[in-house]
Amino acid sequence: MSLRGLLRVPFDGLDRFCARAFPPAWNPMAQLGAIGWFLFWIVTVSGIYLYVFFDTGVAGTWRSIEAITHDQWWAGGVMRSLHRYASDAMVVMVLVHLSREWAMDRMRGNHWFAWATGVPLILFIYVCGITGYWLVWDARAQYVAVASAQLLDALPIFGEPIGRNFLDQASVSDRFFTLMVYLHIAAPLLMLLFMWIHIARHARAKVAPARGLGAVILLTLTALSLAWPALSEPPADLDRMPEAVPLDWFYLGAYPVMEKWGAAAVWLGLAGLFALLWLLPWLPPRRTPPAAKVDLGNCNGCARCFADCPFGAISLAPRSDGRSYEQEAVVHPEQCMACGICVGSCPTATPMRSAPDFVAGIELPDRLLAALRREVQAAASGLAGDDRVIVFACEHGAAADAAGGNAARIALPCVGMLPPPFMDWILSRGLADGVMLAGCAAGDCHFRLGDRWTAERIAGQRDPWLRERVPRERIGVSWAARGDRGQREADLAAFRARLPALPAMARGEKRERAPARPFARRAWPKPLQWGAWAGVFGALAFGTGALASWPDLRLLQPDEAVISLSLRHAAHTRVECQPLTPEELMKLKPNMRRQVGCPRQRWPVYVELLRDGFVLYQGQHQPAGLWNDGPSTVLERIVVPAGRQALTVRLRDSGREQGFDHERRIEADLAPAQNFVIEFRGGQWSLRP
Amino acid sequence: MEPALIEWREDFRIGLPEVDQEHRELIDAINRLHRELVVGASIGRVTGALGDIHAAISSHFALEEKDMQALHYAEFEAHKREHERLLDEILDIIDDVTASGSYDPQVLSSRLADWFTGHFRTFDARLHRWLAARH
Incomplete structure (x- = not known):
């Protein structure tokens, strides 16, 4: 099993857990990046508050922070703790986010952009965190200053050791402090710029978690702040060396490594790790499916693919073939992930067209619709009875093997690739009794937005609308993460069980243009769900609070x-x-x-x-x-x-x-x-x- | 030769060149189908032609909707719903032909003609007037 395969195992488990414990909109796994943005804003707001009361200067810094912490513990103290704990939570978020994207293989091919702009964000986070600990100017800050100087002095950059600024109490200058404050403000601003670049190629990037989830996160961090406030060590005194300092292991974990193996080992390790991480998208095996292709003969520039592409890989350009249209769709192959969601949006993508090898206005060269139509016809001819199901299975969600024979599985890169007229055609021509769309977990489309667009097209809220008369009960929409086969199997069984009892598709019958009826979610009973939330957020809070100042790093023996x-x-x-x-x-x-x-x-x-x-x-x-x-x-x-x-x-x-x-x-x-x-x-x- | 089912008329013109061009092409497609209906084309051929017309009209409506939205057409919502109703209707016609396995050329032709000109007389005419009033 590959490293990535190994990494998938815990994430499949986590996905299954989250599917049972959280409503889809609250699934934290599906919005890790958005949680990161939320934490960033918590840190920003609390940081601005702290800055108001902060005194920059060797003499006043420690005292001003003591005042913030104790004289107004209910405001400044909470803000300070939020500032620390939200920053720590951000490190946790980044770790999970990064390894999950890795596990899902969402950094190869054209996904490289978000990856390659995300990895440098880690450096910014660390510059922010380390300069932040420096500013408190307590014994821990003293250690951070001395040790960071030692780390930086190991690099052949500075003519004179920075460490000489921290030789003893007399050598620290206010100017160095001003520089630190400047760095601690400049770094997050630059980081924000990089965060924006990080998501620049994502149409409708999710930068805010579900409101309820955000509230629970903020509440958890506030409770942690009240129960376990962030406190300073005794003031820094460079004439003494602290015997031991409580370490924030999220941000300062490299320092013990330096104490043990030296600064060169830290730099080599970090450089190696970052180079590997950064280069990951380009390491073998490389997988880059061919990009979507526009057929100008079938494109009138209607802009639907442009509106639906989750990656902004399609733009509209002035007409190039002399026809009387104003615009045409243009695919930017370097941004296309070949999800096919554009194909599902194209109004010419209908299997009712007469040409055996018809072409839609936009298609995936590896998954042509004319071939898909033949595949459906072949699959349908192998089914019999009154519970015949054709399953369109996304390649990234839970397996949708057609157990039991009377269901045929057709794989697609994303269910969002299936144009609604295909569902209509299968049901109205009686090719099957039901069409099942088997995608990723709700809100967690491998490519982004495929699940949402599919549901909205069926409900007549997004183009192309599914015909009003197509009975929605005969369309089964199943959302289940890769690790959640139980949900998928239950959905398929429930779908097949309900088909024989449904009335025949009657012509002329008026119906509401309605969404497809969702399947029952295999969630745990409510009390168990609440218990799971309490467990997850409690464990996160406890872990964050504990590792933020424990265990201590011993620097000297007592004598x-x-x-x-x-x-x-x-x-x-x-x-x-x-x-x-x-x-x-x-x-x-x-x-x-x-x-x-x-x-x-x-x-x-x-x-x-x-x-x-x-x-x-x-x-x-x-x-x-x-x-x-x-x-x-x-x-x-x-x-x-x-x-x-x-x-x-x-x-x-x-x-x-x-x-x-x-x-x-x-x-x-x-x-x-x-x-x-x-x-x-x-x-x-x-x-x- | 069989006379055309629908003749292009100047008052069909909406004032959006790309939309007007497609209108003409659609009329041609329907007229072609009408000529085939009259000489008794096979069911498969008729449903195939209707499927092609459905695809063409779908993308035509999509384009018209894009233009209407870009111009912030006041009656966009109603016009859009009418488009969807019309598209559904073609599919219903295809279903009827497929299910019955036969068709009456005159009935089907007049149904198509009504379908097409009905929309022109009402919704497209309104759009035309609205566009004209803007200038």
């Missing part, structure tokens, strides 16, 4: 301290300045002729830190700059036992083989959790605090 070794120092140049010989001078351009030549290359800086005679740290640091003429930089945090110790720190910056140019012996008494900074500054080793 440990930290030595931060920092320097930014330009070593001596490799070659001393020397007077140039007349020959050397003549080689230079006249305006460049100086009496003394000074090559710019510097020596590396070699640094050692010894504790009680044992080496704690040693390293050779190359000068920065393309010509190796810049300063060397060092930023190391070394965990040591607290208590009295004899330290020796020394460096070599003149290219000498033996001995040291700057050395200092330090008798230190380190308190537990102390951050003891040793810095080379102004030509000598200095200590802080």
Whole structure:
């Protein structure tokens, strides 16, 4: 079984569960993206509220958030908690959404667009989340700052380590804070832009969940906020290292990985994961069915396919064949998913046409209607009795195997591909006693909108209308997810059972243009449904609340301290300045002729830190700059036992083989959790605090 | 040669060139069928021709509806319902011919003629007047 096949198993189970527990309109599986949008707005609104009371500055930040949290716990406190928990829920949503689309194979072929624009959204979410934790400026934020700096410093981007901004309490600046606030506002704005691009190729994209479902989500998050408010740690104090910080595992899960395996491992892992995810649509096996095709001889530019295409893959263009029409339909093959929903909308798509190989105005090259008509005729000739059923089965919903013999199954990419005149023709010509449309779960069409358009066409609410006189009881509309075979089998059995008792299709009889009668949903009894909702939302709330601040990440044992070794120092140049010989001078351009030549290359800086005679740290640091003429930089945090110790720190910056140019012996008494900074500054080793 | 069942008349003109063009083509199709009915074409041939006419009229109405909506035609809803009724009626005619296995050429021809000109006299004429009044 493929990886994707394995991934399908839990989702088939979830689909079945949701079909029993939720009304179709509330099925969360069918609106994960819309839930994501809703969560985004919750985070935005609560964020704007928090910003009103937020004080940006090293000194005021923590206190202002404490005030928001405690002085107005009923408003600001709830807003803060909503801000955190809705963000966490968004990570959950993204994970489920992404793996479900993967499981459904909805990223291959022309689906690539939403996938390739969705994966980068994850990066935005993380920039938002991490900068957000930073802004609280408590012990956790301090860790996030220090660790993020360490992560970023592992990349060869910044000339000088960002971490030096968080060396000790004296080095943090308000300006860095302003930058963080700016990032925390800019990132979601950019994210919104990408969210919009993400859904740009979806006609009628669903950006809001069902109202009731949205209300339940908001209520759940509010209840969680009241029961388990988001709180700050003690204020950040860079002169100390927190022993342990409660981690939000949704956003900060990579940091423990860094603590264990290093920043390079995190970057490599993330880069590999993202590259794989992003490239997934183009990895084999590739499946790209041919796009729908317009037949201009049968197209008068009526725009119905244009109105029904769920992917905006059809547009109307000025007539190109000289006929007197103004417009014609044009398919954009790079956007077409070959669902056939356009075929179902075409007014020329009727099996009552006389030509054996008739062509409709728009058709799928792989599934021509003339062949479909022959297939129906052949299938019908094999049926007998008074419960003959022709099942048009979507390839993505629950299997609709015609068990019991007297039903013939015809597969379509989507039930929305079946033009209503086909149903009319089968029933009015007596080819079968019933037509069953077996699609995906209601509201969860594999291609989008196929279920809705089908139901509306039958009900006479969307073109093409099904003829009034066609008895709706003889049309069985069954919606069941792939994992929900029970529903499908029950629907088919119920449909076949009701057919013999129905009156013959009488001519001239007046009927209401009505929707097809839905089958009984195999939902659980109401109390069980409520129990299931409580279970789902309770588990989500508990999981979100718990993982948002538990388990802790232990940074130090109780009797440990930290030595931060920092320097930014330009070593001596490799070659001393020397007077140039007349020959050397003549080689230079006249305006460049100086009496003394000074090559710019510097020596590396070699640094050692010894504790009680044992080496704690040693390293050779190359000068920065393309010509190796810049300063060397060092930023190391070394965990040591607290208590009295004899330290020796020394460096070599003149290219000498033996001995040291700057050395200092330090008798230190380190308190537990102390951050003891040793810095080379102004030509000598200095200590802080 | 059998005279045409329906003659195109200037007052059939609505004022939307693409719609008027299709009207002429539909009249031609119905006239062709009428000539076949008179000489006793087979049931299959008649229902096939009616099926073709149904497809052509479906797409013709679809186009007319698109134009009416684009122009925000005030009586769109009523006109649309009339279109659907007319389409249903052709299907009913096909059903009748199929079920009885025979047809009376005169009855069927006049039914088609009434069907077509009836719509013209009422709904399309109203659309025409409305379009003319706009200018």
